[in-house]
Structures are given as C-alpha cells and as structure tokens.
Amino acid sequence: MRYFVWTFLIGVNSLFAVDEARGVNEKQVRAFLKAHCVKCHGEKKQKGKLALHQIGYGFTDPGEVRKWEDVLEQLTLGEMPPEEEKQPSAKTVKEIRAWISRRLHLAGKDPEIEHKMKQAAYGNLASHEKLFDGSVKAKSFSKARLWRTNPRIYDLFVDRFGRQLRGATAIAQPFTIDEQKGEVSDFAATLYADGATLQRLMMNCKAIAQYQTVGIAKQQKDRKNKGQFITRIYRNTPEAFKVILEGEETVTKEEIEAAVKVEFEIVLNREPSKEELDRYGELLRRTIAQGGRVKGLQTMLMAVLLRPEAFYRMEYGLGKVERDGRRMLSAYELAFAISYALTDAGPDKLMLGPVDRRKRRGGPSLLDLARSGKLSTREDVKRVVTQIMKAKDIDKPRILRFFHEFFGYSHAATIFKGNRIGREFNVKKIVRDADQMVMHIVEKDKDVLRELLTSDRFFVAFPGSKEAYQRTIDRMMKHEGKNKKHPTTKYLVHQRKKGWNPIPEANPTWRKYVKFYNFEEMNWNYPVEQPFAMPKGQRAGILTHPAWLIAWSGNFDNDVVRRGKWIREHLLAGMIPEVPITVNAAVPDDVDKTLRQRMEVTRDAYCWKCHKRMDPLGLAFEMFDDFGRYRKVEQTRDKKKHPAIARGAIINSKESGLDGDVKDAIELVHRLGGSTRVRQSFVRHAFRYWMGRNEKLSDSRTLIAADGAYVDGGGSFKALVISLLTSDSFLYRK
Amino acid sequence: MPLTRRDVLRNLSLGASGAAISPAMLPFMEQLRAHADGDVSRIPKRVVFVVKSSGLTPTALVPGALAKEHVKKGDVKKSGDNYDLPEKLVPAEKLVNASLKGRALPKTLKALEPFKDQMAIVQGLSGKMCKGGHSSWYGALGCYRTGGEHDTGQVKWATIDGELALHMPAIFPHVGLTLGGKVMDSGVPIKNSVVYPGISAIGKDRPLPFQGSPMLAYKDLFGIVASGKGAKADVELKSTLLDFMVDDIKRLDKKIGGAEKEKLGHYLEAFESLRERGRRLKGVEAQVRKAAPVVNDKYTSQAETDRLEAHFDLAAASLISGLTNVVTLRVDTLSIIYKGLGITRGVHGIGHGETAGSMTPGEARDRIRRFHVEQIARLAGKLKRIPEGDGTMLDNTLIVYMSDAAEKHHASCIQWPFVLVGGLGDELKTRGQYLQYPHYGRKGHHTIANLYTSLLHAVGKKRDTFGQMDLNLDKEMQKGPLTELAG
Structure with a gap:
C-alpha cells in the first residue's frame, strides 16, 4: 500500500478566507445606514439613544468609534435590522461588517465583538431563534484554521518516541489550557504557542533528538551490586539514523532522505513532499558539515519536531x-x-x-x-x-470530558470549604459517582439529556460491578478482619448483624462520605445493584448531585447567582450581561438571616433587571446545603433553624409553557427536562x-x-x- | 557605603552571606559604559513586583507610633464568608505623610530597617475599578474589572509590568516567577512547567507566562552559562536551526491569512526573539556568566520557602546581569501551604480565619509576610551593593510589594496597601515615608492607577491615566502621578 501523496500547500494560494469586502466603499455604507438604520436611529427617533444619521467616517473620535462598534456588534449578532423590517442580503451584511471591521482595525481598535465571538462564554450571543x-x-x-494541540494530546505524542524517554529525562509540558468551569476550554481560536511554549518545546525537542540518536545517559542504582551506581543509556534509534551515526563513508543522498522520511513519519504521520525532502535534506547535509554526524542529525530532527505542524492541527480543507x-x-x-x-x-x-x-x-x-x-x-x-x-x-475520553465541561461538576474539588468539614469530604469520590451516572445514561443512549436532568437513579461508592463489589468486600474482610478492634471490622460485623450489605470502602473515614447523599454509614443497607433510586423527593439528575451542587457553591454558602447563571446560559440559551463596573456585588453576611433573605439585596430594581434571570432559578436549590446534602431546615450563623425554602421560578425563558413558579429544584429540573429550548441549548x-x-x-x-x-x-x-x-x-x- | 567598581571586579564573592548568588556582580555592560561616561540617562530603570495573595493587610504596615491614631479594632465577631480583620485602618480625612525616621517599622517590615530611608509605605489607595473577592486577576496590575471566581477573565490590555516591559526592553522583556498557578488552583503540577497565573499581560489577549520551577527558570535565563564554553559548532548549529525555522514558518505564513496568521505570528516572533536573544547574549556572555546564580538544592526543593528563595536569587541575578528590567514574582497563591515556616494551613484557610497549628491566623499571616519581606530585603541588599551612576542599583530599581486582592481575603478594593523599596533614579524617590491617602471619595483620594501612572512617568512614558476609571470617583483625582513620590 503506497502512502497517498501529500500536497501540503504546494501550488495553493491562500486557503484562508480573509474577510475582505470587495467593492464596498464608504458611499455604499452610507447608503446601507440610510436604508436600514436611520429610520429608528436618526434625526427623528433615537432608539436605544443611538443616532446614526450624522455618524462620522473619520474613525478618530472615540465616541464615533464606539458607535461603529455598536453597529458592527448588532450586525454580527444578526439583531439588526429588526425582523419586521426589510432585510438586507446576507452578502451585503457580510461586506458591510467587513468594511466596518477593517476601518476599526485601521484606527487601532480591535472590535470587542470579534474578540467575544471567539470565547466559549459568549457562544450564546448568536440568536437562538x-x-x-x-x-x-x-x-x-x-x-x-490552525488548532493548537492540548496537554493531553502532547503527552501521548511524546510517548510515541518510546516508553523509556520519560524515565531518562524530564519532559515538561509546554502547552497549557485555561479550564473555565462550565465552558468549553479547547477552543481553536484562542490557543496559540508563544515564546514560553517555544522555550519548553526547545528543551523537550533537544532531549527527544538526543534520545533518538546517541541516547540519554542516566546514573542509577545497580540492582546487582547494592550501593553501587551504574550509568545506563536510554535510547530508541531508528535504523535509518544508525546508518548515518555509525557510517564511516560520506553520507549519501539516499541515507539523508531516508532519515528525513523516518522523522516526518514519526512526528507528522506523513511523507515529506519533494520540496520538503530537498530542504530538510539540505539542512541535514549542512548541519553534519557544521557539527558532525551526531549533532548534525540531532539538529535536523529538532527542526522537524519544532514545525508548527507538529503541534498545530492544520485544517485547511x-x-x-x-x-x-x-x-x-x-x-x-x-x-x-x-x-x-x-x-x-x-x-x-x-x-x-x-x-x-x-x-x-x-x-x-x-x-x-x-x-x-x-x-x-x-x-x-x-x-x-x-x-x-x-x-x-x-x-473515548472526550465524551465524558464534554459533560465535565458542560456541567462543570468536575471542578467540585476546587471549592474551598476549609475546616468546616472533615476528611470524609472526599470530593474525588463524589465526582466519580457523578461520572458513573453520566456514563451510564450515555451508554443507555435513551433520552439522554432528560435522564441527565431528571433521573433519580444514582451511583454511590459503586466499584463498577457486582464482582468488583465482592472482591472489595473480601479484601476488607481479609485485611481489616484480622483486627477485631479495627473500625472496619466492627462495621462489617454491624452490617452482618443487621443483614445489610456493607459499603465497599476499607477506609473508615472515606466510608462516611455517603453522608453527602444523606445516607448514614451505620444505618444504611448498601444497594449492590446500581444505579439505585434515591429517597423520594430528594434528588433528580445531575443538578441535584452533590458534585454539581458543590462545584457551584461558595466557601460558606450555596452560590445562588452562579447556579442560576449556569442554567440561564447552558439550558435556556440566554446571556447575562457582565456586572456593571460601578457595582460591588457581594452577599451581605447577616448572621440571623437565611441565604434567601440575604439575597434580597438583589431585588433592588437596578439589580433585579439581571438577577431575575438568575436568582429564581438558583434559589430552587436551597433544598440542599452547600455540601450538596438534602435539607429541610437551614441553620443561620446564629445557630437558629429555619425551614429551608426552595421556591423558585423560570422567568422569560422564551418558550411557551416553560415559565412559571416551581416549588423546588425537583420540579424545576423536570420542567427543564421536557423543554425544546433546553434540548437545543444542549x-x-x-x-x-x-x-x-x-x-x-x-x-x-x-x-x-x-x-x-x-x-x-x-x-x-x-x-x-x-x-x-x-x-x-x-x-x-x- | 557602596563598593567601588574595581572592588566589585576584584572580589566576586564578597558578602555572599549564605545566598546562592554572588552579590557582587557586574551590571550590564551598558550600565558600565553609562557609569564610565557619566551619562545618567542611560542607566536603565528596573521594577520588581512582588505579588502576594490574601494576607497583606493594611494594618500590618502601620508603624507602631502611628498605630494609635490610624488603627482601630475591627468587628471580630464576624467570621465566615466576609471574614473581617480583627484590626482596621482608620480612614484618613487628609493625607498622612509621616517620616519613618526615628519610628520603628512594624513587625512585618522589620527586615527592611536597613532601607528605612529608601522605602515608602503607601496606604489608602483604592482599586474599585477591579473585581474584588479572592483575586482581582489582571485588574490588580492592569486596573480593570475582569475574571470570575475561578477564571482569569479577559485580558483587556497590558498590565503595568507588561507596559513597563514594553517600554524598557531588555534581552528578556519580562521575567515572571511563581510558586503556583491560578489563585485557587490546587494540585497543578506547576513545579516543572510554565503557568499563566492570570495577573500579568503584555497586551490585549496576551497573558504573560510565569515559571514555576526555579531550575527551569535558571535554564531559560542562564542557559548560556550551562552550555560549554567555546563550543563554536554548537552556536553555529543553533543559529542554523533558528534561521531554518524562521524560514520554514515564513513559508507557511505566506499561505495563510486572518486570525490564523496572527497565531503563526506569535510562534515566528518567538523564534525571532530567540534568535535575537542569542545574538545579544553573545555580546554579554561574560557578564551573564559572572552574574549567574549558583544552582543549589533549593532550586528543586519540595519546600515552598526554598523555591521562593531561589526565585528571588534568580530575580536579583537577572536584574544585575542586565538580562531584564522587569520582574514579577508571584510569591504565593491561596493554595500554598508554607510548611517550611511551620504553618500547616493553606493561605486560603488562614484568609478565612482558620488557625494554623499553634499559630492564630494573624500570627500565620505575619510569619508569611515576614518571610517575603526578608526576601525583599535580601534582594534590596544585593542591589544596594552594586554601584551604579552616583549611587547604587537600588536607586534605579523599585521593588513593589503588593496584594493581588487589595485589603482583605474577600476584598472590596477600597484600600490597597503597598510597600515600595528603592527608587527610579531622579524621577521617583522613596524617602522613608508613611503615606496614607485620604479615604475613598474624599478630597485628595487616589487610586492604584495613580501609583502606576507614577511608575510610567518615572520611566519616561508620560500619560494622564492608566487603565479603567472608577466611575464612582471624580475623574480628576484619578489622573496623573502621585506627587509625594516624585523625584
């Protein structure tokens, strides 16, 4: 089987569409504004306090530049002209946008809307309808586009040079990804390699080139002679390289081309083009002349390893x-x-x-x-x-990762709770439980989103199968069973006496983590069949899972606002404007008030404009505490108890029949689970x-x-x- | 009294005092030339930002003699989310401008006693154009609101360290060294990798990288020292490789357009600057070799305090050798646990008023601050021993110790304390002052933007304002530098 010929950019002119309008000039832009904008934004009417009939075309005055940014934003979002008005063609809008964008760039202004459109957090800017x-x-x-690699892909990429490479030398991670809770992080437009990346890459490539040629020497303990050290050479040298490294005659053209081909295949998974073969071959000849066979070959290998193509996925089409x-x-x-x-x-x-x-x-x-x-x-x-x-x-690790990024629950471990809770607060286990629930529903592949949002069937401390459960229990009996005073032995005896299944967890402290699902270690018959139905009225879906509730909580309280914001943006395809810079948003901390009462500060008309789109959604989760435990009473900081009120509402969802009050989170998620808009948002x-x-x-x-x-x-x-x-x-x- | 230049050259190990770095190092060749021909204007100015997470509280910086008047008991009953400090700074009606002379420094700043006449404690500035809470992210150095609880948010423009780096270019325009990643990241393997902690940027959407591992930072900065002397072939090969790569990327670059061109541009720029750096380093190799710190086990230590010491050594050496003029040291994050200081609780827990072993939260905070201040004093000491112009390097280097989240753990940004050590030549001087500006909104009040504007003025970049305005404040009070620090 011959490899297909790679026509990498040869003879191809620019494959990248540059948004350059052709034939649109200032006169046409004027005509466009006159035809589509000034009726509502002109001399007589200034809707939204915007007038465009006398807008300047100099792009020098800051106020004028801001107006042009507004126009660009409205056209980009497809919000203007309004639906009921005569619509310009998509081509015209595109050209006008390109003209404005170019003028703004020329004026040294990077239009904000273009920046936002690249960020996952602003994805909902495009009209859902x-x-x-x-x-x-x-x-x-x-x-x-060019899509920069991510740390996970890079780790596996490094492994392709040989398993022992990492044992021989440290390979530092050159690529970072800024993971934002609840947002897609691996976005093609926002990732690039800079100077810091290159420095790391250079170090790694140098080590890889050495490993592929003469090898990396490492001092290590001699297993045969105790106390003695030996030097071991770690290397993985392809035959084509050995020929060059060990040859005594002048290196031939064929040998050079063979070496280039091998490295292209390992690093880029393809053959070099004729032009590349010539250029890299020439490089190898030159570097051998400059630094000898070993260093010469290493330099050529580094050149392949450092190619943008090695870590930018190139999607030209x-x-x-x-x-x-x-x-x-x-x-x-x-x-x-x-x-x-x-x-x-x-x-x-x-x-x-x-x-x-x-x-x-x-x-x-x-x-x-x-x-x-x-x-x-x-x-x-x-x-x-x-x-x-x-x-x-x-x-397929990317499947579960999607749900991590969408729901954000895997960030539960980053929430600081300090000494308010003991070591039984094992967030990793809670997240693992949520992962099992998600993957179980995904595997069943039926009504996936509705199930994710409403299922009352949870996994708790499930080792994966009945067999694995039995193995764990056997191990607990064998190890801890020897010591009658060991808490695990006592626990096993206690469960046996009751005729109950024990929790398959040998660590007594970690076993207690089931309390975050409102189960008591000593008072619970562990369900061997999982998932199992949770107590009635307490849980429904991932949003009521302790992992999600913790991830979207604060250090001391539930995070009503961010929970509501998450639902608005992830399930209702809405957007919440940024906090105005004059607002100092903080929840007051009166010791005698419930969180619901303290949140009343947002009812101020100015705040409520935005908060009504978040708080009534978030408040429905007040049936849980900030550790994700179901509760009927809420204790204020003065130690007084109050009924936990989980009333909430869906306001302005833009779907008929979806709006209205809900008595708690359970009702909320069931209503959301049946919504078309929620499904489309997903x-x-x-x-x-x-x-x-x-x-x-x-x-x-x-x-x-x-x-x-x-x-x-x-x-x-x-x-x-x-x-x-x-x-x-x-x-x-x- | 500073050593003479000849002394410095003659004895390279003078006064090492246990530090990993030889303090008597040669400043950059340029400086020597400037020194020789008496052209003060050519002496570079340098700024070091030492940025701490939660715990640099205003009252800890008030000298004892002034405390009676300027510190009051806080509402200690409050705890939890908005944990209040047991002590609070009394809002000033008028500018307090007291000399430190004859006044004992507060316990936190004791290590700075030798520099008492060359430092300033600056209080009462506000930064309400920034996001409050655990961190102001880029806002702390950039004066704008951005970021959320866990995310760094958008980089709107260059932060002050980035801005200075652009204006005072050196072989390494900016050196970022850190103990951690983002403010609340835990368990991130940062010890061997570059991180973007979200506090510094060199332009819109261009966050600045920080090095977590002192060892790798050493390799980045002083790699030239590690390479064998006189390996001419190595130098040639590297140069061939870099030229080839630049050509390779340019070939690709011609074929692409739009935003993707920009991405490739960053990579090309990285190669070009590496190439340029190689050329420039060749010219100063001897100086860099002399200034390079001696690597010891602190560079790879598990203890945060050790690695921080190594970072400070690297900062000193890169300034002294002239490799850079701007350093930002991210000295902790909320996730750091200072085991090396006997503190068993993380900075976050302490911020929420949790006790740390045998220490009260207040004691633990103080212990951490003292450690930082000792490092700052060590750095200042090294700079002061190097003659430059008519004075020392410290006269032309400003060290700024500050918090990334204003006055308290969940900050409101109404009071933002700073400690300044050193100066920026004749343009910005610290004269041993305790400055407390009038409280938020009162006549004579200023913001952190005024302080940053002062820095820009001092390095010759005169502009009226820096960053976003606080819309609740009078515009005029947010314009111009702080006159009390003018030269």
Whole structure:
C-alpha cells in the first residue's frame, strides 16, 4: 500500500478566507445606514439613544468609534435590522461588517465583538431563534484554521518516541489550557504557542533528538551490586539514523532522505513532499558539515519536531472543492479531526480492525483508512464515526470530558470549604459517582439529556460491578478482619448483624462520605445493584448531585447567582450581561438571616433587571446545603433553624409553557427536562465542544440536523455526536 | 557605603552571606559604559513586583507610633464568608505623610530597617475599578474589572509590568516567577512547567507566562552559562536551526491569512526573539556568566520557602546581569501551604480565619509576610551593593510589594496597601515615608492607577491615566502621578 501523496500547500494560494469586502466603499455604507438604520436611529427617533444619521467616517473620535462598534456588534449578532423590517442580503451584511471591521482595525481598535465571538462564554450571543427556525439557508462551514494541540494530546505524542524517554529525562509540558468551569476550554481560536511554549518545546525537542540518536545517559542504582551506581543509556534509534551515526563513508543522498522520511513519519504521520525532502535534506547535509554526524542529525530532527505542524492541527480543507468555494477536509485532515474529536491519541493509534483473542483491537488504523482512500466522503466519515461511537472497547475520553465541561461538576474539588468539614469530604469520590451516572445514561443512549436532568437513579461508592463489589468486600474482610478492634471490622460485623450489605470502602473515614447523599454509614443497607433510586423527593439528575451542587457553591454558602447563571446560559440559551463596573456585588453576611433573605439585596430594581434571570432559578436549590446534602431546615450563623425554602421560578425563558413558579429544584429540573429550548441549548454546547468554536448563524443547518438526529434517535447522544461529526460545519472549510 | 567598581571586579564573592548568588556582580555592560561616561540617562530603570495573595493587610504596615491614631479594632465577631480583620485602618480625612525616621517599622517590615530611608509605605489607595473577592486577576496590575471566581477573565490590555516591559526592553522583556498557578488552583503540577497565573499581560489577549520551577527558570535565563564554553559548532548549529525555522514558518505564513496568521505570528516572533536573544547574549556572555546564580538544592526543593528563595536569587541575578528590567514574582497563591515556616494551613484557610497549628491566623499571616519581606530585603541588599551612576542599583530599581486582592481575603478594593523599596533614579524617590491617602471619595483620594501612572512617568512614558476609571470617583483625582513620590 503506497502512502497517498501529500500536497501540503504546494501550488495553493491562500486557503484562508480573509474577510475582505470587495467593492464596498464608504458611499455604499452610507447608503446601507440610510436604508436600514436611520429610520429608528436618526434625526427623528433615537432608539436605544443611538443616532446614526450624522455618524462620522473619520474613525478618530472615540465616541464615533464606539458607535461603529455598536453597529458592527448588532450586525454580527444578526439583531439588526429588526425582523419586521426589510432585510438586507446576507452578502451585503457580510461586506458591510467587513468594511466596518477593517476601518476599526485601521484606527487601532480591535472590535470587542470579534474578540467575544471567539470565547466559549459568549457562544450564546448568536440568536437562538434564528439558529433553529430554519430561516438561514446558507451552507455551513468552518473557517480554515490552525488548532493548537492540548496537554493531553502532547503527552501521548511524546510517548510515541518510546516508553523509556520519560524515565531518562524530564519532559515538561509546554502547552497549557485555561479550564473555565462550565465552558468549553479547547477552543481553536484562542490557543496559540508563544515564546514560553517555544522555550519548553526547545528543551523537550533537544532531549527527544538526543534520545533518538546517541541516547540519554542516566546514573542509577545497580540492582546487582547494592550501593553501587551504574550509568545506563536510554535510547530508541531508528535504523535509518544508525546508518548515518555509525557510517564511516560520506553520507549519501539516499541515507539523508531516508532519515528525513523516518522523522516526518514519526512526528507528522506523513511523507515529506519533494520540496520538503530537498530542504530538510539540505539542512541535514549542512548541519553534519557544521557539527558532525551526531549533532548534525540531532539538529535536523529538532527542526522537524519544532514545525508548527507538529503541534498545530492544520485544517485547511485540502479535499474536494465545492462549487460554492467550500473545501472538504482531505482524508489526512479528516483522520486527525475525527481522532482528536473523540480521543487524545493520533489517528495512527486509533485501531479499527477486528478484535483478537486477547480482546485487543488490530489494524487498520484510522490513518491507514485515510491512506487507502477509505476516508474521503461523508459516508466514509459516518461509517467510521459510527463504528468508533458504538465500539465499547475504544476508549473515548472526550465524551465524558464534554459533560465535565458542560456541567462543570468536575471542578467540585476546587471549592474551598476549609475546616468546616472533615476528611470524609472526599470530593474525588463524589465526582466519580457523578461520572458513573453520566456514563451510564450515555451508554443507555435513551433520552439522554432528560435522564441527565431528571433521573433519580444514582451511583454511590459503586466499584463498577457486582464482582468488583465482592472482591472489595473480601479484601476488607481479609485485611481489616484480622483486627477485631479495627473500625472496619466492627462495621462489617454491624452490617452482618443487621443483614445489610456493607459499603465497599476499607477506609473508615472515606466510608462516611455517603453522608453527602444523606445516607448514614451505620444505618444504611448498601444497594449492590446500581444505579439505585434515591429517597423520594430528594434528588433528580445531575443538578441535584452533590458534585454539581458543590462545584457551584461558595466557601460558606450555596452560590445562588452562579447556579442560576449556569442554567440561564447552558439550558435556556440566554446571556447575562457582565456586572456593571460601578457595582460591588457581594452577599451581605447577616448572621440571623437565611441565604434567601440575604439575597434580597438583589431585588433592588437596578439589580433585579439581571438577577431575575438568575436568582429564581438558583434559589430552587436551597433544598440542599452547600455540601450538596438534602435539607429541610437551614441553620443561620446564629445557630437558629429555619425551614429551608426552595421556591423558585423560570422567568422569560422564551418558550411557551416553560415559565412559571416551581416549588423546588425537583420540579424545576423536570420542567427543564421536557423543554425544546433546553434540548437545543444542549445541542449548541455540544456543537461548541466538537467544533472547537462558537456557532454562527451559518451553522444553523448543522444545529437543526444534530437536534433532529438526537430526537429521531429517541434522545440519542450518539446520534447527536455522529450528526455533528458528519456535518458541513465539521467537514468543510472556507 | 557602596563598593567601588574595581572592588566589585576584584572580589566576586564578597558578602555572599549564605545566598546562592554572588552579590557582587557586574551590571550590564551598558550600565558600565553609562557609569564610565557619566551619562545618567542611560542607566536603565528596573521594577520588581512582588505579588502576594490574601494576607497583606493594611494594618500590618502601620508603624507602631502611628498605630494609635490610624488603627482601630475591627468587628471580630464576624467570621465566615466576609471574614473581617480583627484590626482596621482608620480612614484618613487628609493625607498622612509621616517620616519613618526615628519610628520603628512594624513587625512585618522589620527586615527592611536597613532601607528605612529608601522605602515608602503607601496606604489608602483604592482599586474599585477591579473585581474584588479572592483575586482581582489582571485588574490588580492592569486596573480593570475582569475574571470570575475561578477564571482569569479577559485580558483587556497590558498590565503595568507588561507596559513597563514594553517600554524598557531588555534581552528578556519580562521575567515572571511563581510558586503556583491560578489563585485557587490546587494540585497543578506547576513545579516543572510554565503557568499563566492570570495577573500579568503584555497586551490585549496576551497573558504573560510565569515559571514555576526555579531550575527551569535558571535554564531559560542562564542557559548560556550551562552550555560549554567555546563550543563554536554548537552556536553555529543553533543559529542554523533558528534561521531554518524562521524560514520554514515564513513559508507557511505566506499561505495563510486572518486570525490564523496572527497565531503563526506569535510562534515566528518567538523564534525571532530567540534568535535575537542569542545574538545579544553573545555580546554579554561574560557578564551573564559572572552574574549567574549558583544552582543549589533549593532550586528543586519540595519546600515552598526554598523555591521562593531561589526565585528571588534568580530575580536579583537577572536584574544585575542586565538580562531584564522587569520582574514579577508571584510569591504565593491561596493554595500554598508554607510548611517550611511551620504553618500547616493553606493561605486560603488562614484568609478565612482558620488557625494554623499553634499559630492564630494573624500570627500565620505575619510569619508569611515576614518571610517575603526578608526576601525583599535580601534582594534590596544585593542591589544596594552594586554601584551604579552616583549611587547604587537600588536607586534605579523599585521593588513593589503588593496584594493581588487589595485589603482583605474577600476584598472590596477600597484600600490597597503597598510597600515600595528603592527608587527610579531622579524621577521617583522613596524617602522613608508613611503615606496614607485620604479615604475613598474624599478630597485628595487616589487610586492604584495613580501609583502606576507614577511608575510610567518615572520611566519616561508620560500619560494622564492608566487603565479603567472608577466611575464612582471624580475623574480628576484619578489622573496623573502621585506627587509625594516624585523625584
């Protein structure tokens, strides 16, 4: 099987669409404002206190620049002109936007809206109604882009040089990702490599080049002679390199080309082009002349390792060109895109062949499929993605990570509770329980979102299977059982006397963590079958899971505002404006008032404008304390007890039948679970995660199709992901 | 009395006092030249920011003799979320400008006694244009509101350290050294990697990196020392590699457009600056070799205090060797536990009033501050021993000790205390003053932006304001530098 020829940017002019308007000039912009804006923002009327009839075109006055920013923002968001007015064509709007943007940039102003549109937190800026009402007919695509690698992918990348590399030397992580609770973090537009990255990369590449050539010497204890040290050389040198390193004659052209090819294959998973082969070959010849065979070869290897392509996924769209100018990703690009959409390993490590007797999956790899022409069409992609999604043995860490980023519950460990609680507050276990619940629902793949939001069937301290449970209990009996005074022995005896199953946890302190689900260690018959139904009326779905409740709590209290904000932005597709800079937001800490009472400060008309969109949603969770325990009474700081009131409301959801009061969080999540808007909002977040960018109006078709696939599949999350990964937004570049 | 230049050259190990770094190091060649030809204007100015998390409280900085008038008992009953301090600074009606001469420094600042005439305690500035709470993120040095509880938020523009770095370029425009990652990150393996703690930036959307490991920072800054002397081939190879990479990236760059070009631009810029740095380092290699700190086990120690000492040594050496003019030391985060000081509770717990072993929260806070101040004094001492112009390096270096979250653990940013040591030549002087500006909103009140404007003025970048205005305050009081610090 021959490798397909890589036509990497050769003979191709700019593949990146630059938003340059052609043929739009100031006169046309004036005409546009006159036709579409000044009726409401002119001499007679100044809606929103904005007048555009006399706007200057100099872009020098700060007030004028701000007005142009406003115009750009409204056009970008598709908010203006209003629906009932005559609409300009999408092409015209695009050109006008490009003209304004260019003038702003020339004036040294980086338009705020363009910055925001790149951030996951502002994804909801695009109109939800327009995205789903089917009015946008444009075909979807993503812009050609470079997507920087993330720390997880890099870790696995380093491993491909040989397992012993890390044992021989320290490999520092050059790439960081700023994880924000409840937001997609791996966003193509916001990640890049800077000077600090390069410094780390250089050090790592130097070590890798050494490991691939002469090896890294390390002093270590001699196992045979105690107290003695020996020097061991760690290396993994491909044959093609040995020929150069150990040869005595002049290095031949063939030897040089073979070495370049090997390194390209290891690092970039492809053959070099003719031009690259010449250039890297020439480099190797020169560096051998400058520094000898060893250092010369190491320098060439570093040059390959430091190529942007080694850590930027390059998505140009080198495949078939459509009539409308959109370009499909090439087979090679698709292999990487699919592989990193679902796993952290490269496409050469993602095996798709039959499973052997040892339950290990063999070739071909995804990359092999690409090379043999079996990854060229949408149908090919669909077949492969479906296979990966359905194969239980293929590890897909990106699925669970999506739910971590969407719900934010995995951040529970970052919430500081100080000495208010003991070591039984084992957040890792609580998060693991939530993970099990999520993955169980995802595996069942039926009504996934509704189940996630409303299921009362939880996992608590579940070791994974009945067999694993029995093994754990046997181990507890064997070890702790020897010592009759050991608390675990006493616990096992106590449970046996009661005829109850014990919790499969040998550590007596950690066993107590079940209290965060309102279970008492000594008064609970552990359910061996899991998930199991929680006590009636106490829990429903992830938002009532201690992991989520803790993640969205403060140091001392529930975090009503951020819980409400999360629901507004993640389930209701809404946006909350930033806190005005004149506002010093803080919850008063009266010792004799419940949190609900203390939150009344936000009822001030000025505050309530925004807080009504958050607080009534967040207050429904006052049936739990800030450790996620269900409660009927709330204790204020003066130690007095008050009934815990969990009344809440959905206000201004923009979906008929969804608004209204709720008696508590249980009613709230059930109502949300049945909502179309909530489902669509979920689809939008999944889109962001898998495309690595925010949705634009031109992604409308992709979103509608993904939502449809989810619904048609009976609430199938797998169908949703398959739909996204076979959509035009995923496959096409422009 | 400062050593003469000849003394410095002759005896390189004078007064090492147990530090890992030889204090008698040669300043940058430029400075020597400036010194020789008496051109004071060419002497570089330098600024070191020492940024602490929770715990640098206003009352801890009031000298004993002034405490009676300026400190009152707080409402100690309050605890919990908005944990109040047992003591509070009395809001001033008028500017307090008291000399430190003849007054004992407060316990926290004892180590600075030798520099009493060359320091200033600055109180009463507000920073309400920033987000309060656990951290003001980029706001603390950038004067704007950004970030949430756990996220750093948007970088709106260069923070003051970034701005100074742009204006006072050196081989390394900015050196960031840290003990931790983001303010509340826990369990992040930062010891061997670069982190973006979210406090410094060099421009919009351009956060500045910080090095967590002193050992790797040493390799970054003083790598030239580690490489073998006279390995001409190595230098040639590196130069070939960098030229090749620049060419390789430019080839790619021609083919792409839009925002993606910018991304590649960052990488290209990194190579170009590495290449440029290599060239410039060649010219000063001898000086850098002399100034380089001696690596010891503190560089890889598990103890926070050890690593912090190493960071301060690196800061001193990079300033003295002329590698940089701007250093930001992120000296702790809320997750740091100062086991080396016998404190068993993290900075976060102490901030919430938890006792730390045998220490009260107040004692623990003080112990941590004293450790920082000792390090600052050590740094100042090294700088003071190096002659420069008519005085010493300390006359041209300002050390700023500050909090990233104003006055208390969950700050409201109404009082932002600062300790300044050293100066910026004739343009900014600390004269042994205790300055407390009139309280928020009162006549004569100023904000942290005024202090940063003072720094910019001192380095020749004259502008009216810095950062975002506090819209609840009179605009005029937020403009211009603090005249009390003018040279």
